[in-house]
Amino acid sequence: MHVINDFFLLIWSERLNQQAVFDEKHKRELDQIRSTTFDNFCDSAAILLIINPHNFANMARLEEPKTVLKTLFQHTIFSKETIQYAQSQLLGYLIYLGNVQINHAILKRLELLKKEGIISYDALRSLGSILSLIEEKKIEVTALHVKRATPQENYYKTALYRLFVAIENLKGAVELPRLQERLHLIPERLENQRFSIGITGVMNAGKSTMLNALLGKEVLGTSVVPETANLTLIKYAKEPYAVVNFWNAKEWSKIEEGAKSLKSLEAFVKESRAHFGETFNTIITPKGESASIPVESLALYTSAKHSDKKCNLVKSVELYTDLKFVQDGVQIVDTPGLDDPVIQREEITLEYLSECDLMIHLMNAAQAATQKDIDFIIDALLYRNVAQLLIVITRIDAIAEKELQEVIAYTKRSIEARLKEQNKGAKLDEVIAKIVFIPIAGKLALMHKLGQEKEALALGYDMERTGLPLVETYLEDVLFGSNSQKANLIISSNRKEIESIIIESMASFEQERHYLTISHEEIEQAYAKHQEEKTVMAHFLEQIKTSVAQSKEEMEHYFGTLQKFANNQLDKLSYVVKRRISDDVSYEFSKNKKAPKEERIGSMIETAMKDGLVDLVRDYRYEFQKKMQSSLEYMDAQYGEFKSDTSAHHFDARAFCEEHLGSLLIFKNSTIVISGANDAIKKYGKNDLNMLSTALDAILGTEFLHVKEMLEEKLHKINHVLLSSFVSLCEAPARLIEERFSAEEALLEKAMRQMRDATHNREARSVEIEEKVRVMGIVLNDLSATKESK
Structure with missing residues (x-):
C-alpha cells in the first residue's frame, strides 16, 4: 500500500x-x-x-x-x-x-x-x-435496461405504446410504494378506455349491412324485417356471448301511458299483453330482468320473425364479440330505426348516443333525406353536442353517380329549409361544416370481406369503389388520429401522471442523496425540525378537514336549491309552450278561419321544448358553476401559507363543471304531447279557447311532470358524483402536503437506520440512486419528445 x-x-x-x-x-x-x-x-x-x-x-x-x-x-x-x-x-x-x-x-x-x-x-x-x-472506489451497480418505443399502426396506438414502455422502464426505478401503486394503476386505466361509435338511421337504411362489413362478419341480421329492433351495444370479449335486457315495470308503464295517445303504440302494447298473458309479469319486473345467452340464440329474442314477440319486451342487447374491429376499446351503439314506434326507446337511445365519441347516420340513397333524417341531423348538431356527423349514403350501386350528387345537394337544401322553418337559418353554415358525406355500397363491401370478391368485381365494384375503405380511414382518423380530442386527452392525462410520478421520485432520491452526505447529528436535527413542522401541519390539516365538511354540507343544501330552480324553469317553459300554441291557434282562426297545420304545431312544440331544455341545462350549469367557483375560492384561501407546498395547486371551477356536467342533457320525445295538442286543437280550437287552454294545461302538465322526473333522476346520479368529486378536489392539496411530510419523515427515519447499520454502504446506495435517476431522466425526455412531436 x-x-x-x-x-x-x-x-x-x-x-x-x-x-x-x-x-x-x-x-x-x-x-x-x-x-x-x-x-x-x-x-x-x-x-x-x-x-x-x-x-x-x-x-x-x-x-x-x-x-x-x-x-x-x-x-x-x-x-x-x-x-x-x-x-x-x-x-x-x-x-x-x-x-x-x-x-x-x-x-x-x-x-x-x-x-x-x-x-x-x-x-x-x-x-x-x-x-x-486515496483512490475513489468504483461501485459496480447493474445498469437498468431501458426499452425504447417503436411506431405502431396509428397515432393513438403509437402514443399508447410509448406510455406502456415508459411504465415498463420505470418499474425497476420507482421505489416509493405510494408511487409504485399509482404507476401500477395506469395500464389498467389505459386498457379500459373506450371509443364509442353511434349508428343511426331510419329502418331499412342499411345499418346492419354496413356494420357487418366493418366487422368483417355477418353478426347482425340484414332482412328488411328488422332484426335489430332494439338498441344493440357491440363490445369486445375473448369468448363471444350476448346479454338481453328487458324493460322494467316503470319503463313499461310509460310505454302503456304513451299508448293512450298513439295508435301505433296502442297496437304494440295490446299485442304484447295479449300474447304473453299471465307470463308477462315474469318478464317485465320492477327491477328489470337480464339474460346472458349464446350469440346464436340472439334472434330468439330480437328478431321480429323468430322471437315469438319477445323482441317487444326487450329494451336493449349487449353483443360481445372477439372481432378485430372492436378489439382496441371500440364499442358500437347500433340503434333501432328512427321510425321505431316505441318512442321510449328513442329516449334511451339518445342517452347512449350522447356519450358516443363519433356518430354515423345512414341514409338509403333511394330514400334519402326523409323528414326523420333531417330532423335527426339538425337535432344532433344543434342540441346534442355532436362535434361532427358522418352521413353514410348507402346502396349507391342502385343509382347513378349524377343521382348521388343530387342526393347530397338535396340533403343540404332540406337541412336549410328545415332550419329556416325553425327560425334558425343563421345556423346553416355551422351545421353543414360539421357534416361529412361518404357514399358506400355496403352489400358489395361485405361480399369482399366474406371472400365473395369475384361476385362484387363482376358487378364492377372493387373494394375501393364500394366506399368502405373511406369510412374505415375516416373512423381511424377521427378516433385514433393526431387530432382526436379524446385520444389526446387520454394520452395527455396519463403522460402527466407518469411525469408527476417521475418528478416526485427524483425529488425523493435527491433528498435521500443529501442525507447520505451529512452526519448522524445533522440528520437527527433535521428529524427534530421535521417533527415540529409536522405538529403545525397536523393542526392545519384538521382545520382543512373542518372547512371541507362545511363546504360539503353547503353543497348538499345547494343541490336542493338548484332542483327548485330547475323545476321553476320547467314551469316557465310549460307556460311558454302553451302560450305559443294558444296564440298561433287564435291567430289562424281569426285570420284564416281554420286550425294551424299539425306539422306547424308539431314543429313549434318540438323547437320550443328543445330550445327550452337546452337553455335550462345551460342556466343550471351556470348557476352551479357560480356556486362552485365561490366554494373553491373559499377553499383556496384556506390553504394560505401552505399554498406553495401544493405544487401550485389551483382550483378550476369551469374545468370541473365541464368534466362533470358536460353530458347533462335531457332527451324527451315530444310525439305524445304533439299528438295530444293537435287533438285538443281539433276539438276546442274553433269554438272554445278556454277549454283548449284547460286541455293544454293537462297535456303539458303530464308531459312536464315526466320531464321533471327525468331531470330529478339524472341529477340524483350526477349530484352524487359531483359531491364526491368536489370533496376529493378540496382535499387534494391537503393530501399532497400530508404525503410530502410522510415521505420526508420516512426518508429521515431510513437515513437514521442506515447510519446505525454497520453493513450499509453509502457509496453503493448513492450509485444505485444515480442509475435509477438516469433511467427516469431518459423516460422523462422521451415523454417530452412525444409531447413536442404531436
Missing part, C-alpha cells in the same frame, strides 16, 4: 519496520463507529493522523489522543508503535472505503486544526496530499 508508505516517509521520515497491511478485524468496529457517530469518527481520524515526531511528546500528555487510540483500536498504551500501527490501520481502512466524501470531511477538520494553530501549514499540505492519493 504505497499511500501508507508515503505517509510514514512524509510524516515520520522513516519506513515502517514491516509491510503495511490493513487487518480486516478492525473493519466491523470502524464501520460501527462511522455509521453511528460519523462526526466523531472524522474528528478521531483527524486527531490520529496529525500525530508526528514533532508533537508526539505534547500529544502524549493530552487525554483526547489517548481516548481516540482506545476508541478506534482498543489500545491503552500511548507509544510510537501503537500510534504508527493505529495510523497504518486507519489509512488502510480509508483506502478500503475509497470514499472521497469521508476524506473531504477529515480534510475539513485538518483545516480547522491549522486555523487554530494546532498544526502547521506544511503539515496540512502533507496530510492533504496523502488523502488525495
Whole structure:
C-alpha cells in the first residue's frame, strides 16, 4: 500500500519496520463507529493522523489522543508503535472505503486544526496530499435496461405504446410504494378506455349491412324485417356471448301511458299483453330482468320473425364479440330505426348516443333525406353536442353517380329549409361544416370481406369503389388520429401522471442523496425540525378537514336549491309552450278561419321544448358553476401559507363543471304531447279557447311532470358524483402536503437506520440512486419528445 508508505516517509521520515497491511478485524468496529457517530469518527481520524515526531511528546500528555487510540483500536498504551500501527490501520481502512466524501470531511477538520494553530501549514499540505492519493472506489451497480418505443399502426396506438414502455422502464426505478401503486394503476386505466361509435338511421337504411362489413362478419341480421329492433351495444370479449335486457315495470308503464295517445303504440302494447298473458309479469319486473345467452340464440329474442314477440319486451342487447374491429376499446351503439314506434326507446337511445365519441347516420340513397333524417341531423348538431356527423349514403350501386350528387345537394337544401322553418337559418353554415358525406355500397363491401370478391368485381365494384375503405380511414382518423380530442386527452392525462410520478421520485432520491452526505447529528436535527413542522401541519390539516365538511354540507343544501330552480324553469317553459300554441291557434282562426297545420304545431312544440331544455341545462350549469367557483375560492384561501407546498395547486371551477356536467342533457320525445295538442286543437280550437287552454294545461302538465322526473333522476346520479368529486378536489392539496411530510419523515427515519447499520454502504446506495435517476431522466425526455412531436 504505497499511500501508507508515503505517509510514514512524509510524516515520520522513516519506513515502517514491516509491510503495511490493513487487518480486516478492525473493519466491523470502524464501520460501527462511522455509521453511528460519523462526526466523531472524522474528528478521531483527524486527531490520529496529525500525530508526528514533532508533537508526539505534547500529544502524549493530552487525554483526547489517548481516548481516540482506545476508541478506534482498543489500545491503552500511548507509544510510537501503537500510534504508527493505529495510523497504518486507519489509512488502510480509508483506502478500503475509497470514499472521497469521508476524506473531504477529515480534510475539513485538518483545516480547522491549522486555523487554530494546532498544526502547521506544511503539515496540512502533507496530510492533504496523502488523502488525495486515496483512490475513489468504483461501485459496480447493474445498469437498468431501458426499452425504447417503436411506431405502431396509428397515432393513438403509437402514443399508447410509448406510455406502456415508459411504465415498463420505470418499474425497476420507482421505489416509493405510494408511487409504485399509482404507476401500477395506469395500464389498467389505459386498457379500459373506450371509443364509442353511434349508428343511426331510419329502418331499412342499411345499418346492419354496413356494420357487418366493418366487422368483417355477418353478426347482425340484414332482412328488411328488422332484426335489430332494439338498441344493440357491440363490445369486445375473448369468448363471444350476448346479454338481453328487458324493460322494467316503470319503463313499461310509460310505454302503456304513451299508448293512450298513439295508435301505433296502442297496437304494440295490446299485442304484447295479449300474447304473453299471465307470463308477462315474469318478464317485465320492477327491477328489470337480464339474460346472458349464446350469440346464436340472439334472434330468439330480437328478431321480429323468430322471437315469438319477445323482441317487444326487450329494451336493449349487449353483443360481445372477439372481432378485430372492436378489439382496441371500440364499442358500437347500433340503434333501432328512427321510425321505431316505441318512442321510449328513442329516449334511451339518445342517452347512449350522447356519450358516443363519433356518430354515423345512414341514409338509403333511394330514400334519402326523409323528414326523420333531417330532423335527426339538425337535432344532433344543434342540441346534442355532436362535434361532427358522418352521413353514410348507402346502396349507391342502385343509382347513378349524377343521382348521388343530387342526393347530397338535396340533403343540404332540406337541412336549410328545415332550419329556416325553425327560425334558425343563421345556423346553416355551422351545421353543414360539421357534416361529412361518404357514399358506400355496403352489400358489395361485405361480399369482399366474406371472400365473395369475384361476385362484387363482376358487378364492377372493387373494394375501393364500394366506399368502405373511406369510412374505415375516416373512423381511424377521427378516433385514433393526431387530432382526436379524446385520444389526446387520454394520452395527455396519463403522460402527466407518469411525469408527476417521475418528478416526485427524483425529488425523493435527491433528498435521500443529501442525507447520505451529512452526519448522524445533522440528520437527527433535521428529524427534530421535521417533527415540529409536522405538529403545525397536523393542526392545519384538521382545520382543512373542518372547512371541507362545511363546504360539503353547503353543497348538499345547494343541490336542493338548484332542483327548485330547475323545476321553476320547467314551469316557465310549460307556460311558454302553451302560450305559443294558444296564440298561433287564435291567430289562424281569426285570420284564416281554420286550425294551424299539425306539422306547424308539431314543429313549434318540438323547437320550443328543445330550445327550452337546452337553455335550462345551460342556466343550471351556470348557476352551479357560480356556486362552485365561490366554494373553491373559499377553499383556496384556506390553504394560505401552505399554498406553495401544493405544487401550485389551483382550483378550476369551469374545468370541473365541464368534466362533470358536460353530458347533462335531457332527451324527451315530444310525439305524445304533439299528438295530444293537435287533438285538443281539433276539438276546442274553433269554438272554445278556454277549454283548449284547460286541455293544454293537462297535456303539458303530464308531459312536464315526466320531464321533471327525468331531470330529478339524472341529477340524483350526477349530484352524487359531483359531491364526491368536489370533496376529493378540496382535499387534494391537503393530501399532497400530508404525503410530502410522510415521505420526508420516512426518508429521515431510513437515513437514521442506515447510519446505525454497520453493513450499509453509502457509496453503493448513492450509485444505485444515480442509475435509477438516469433511467427516469431518459423516460422523462422521451415523454417530452412525444409531447413536442404531436
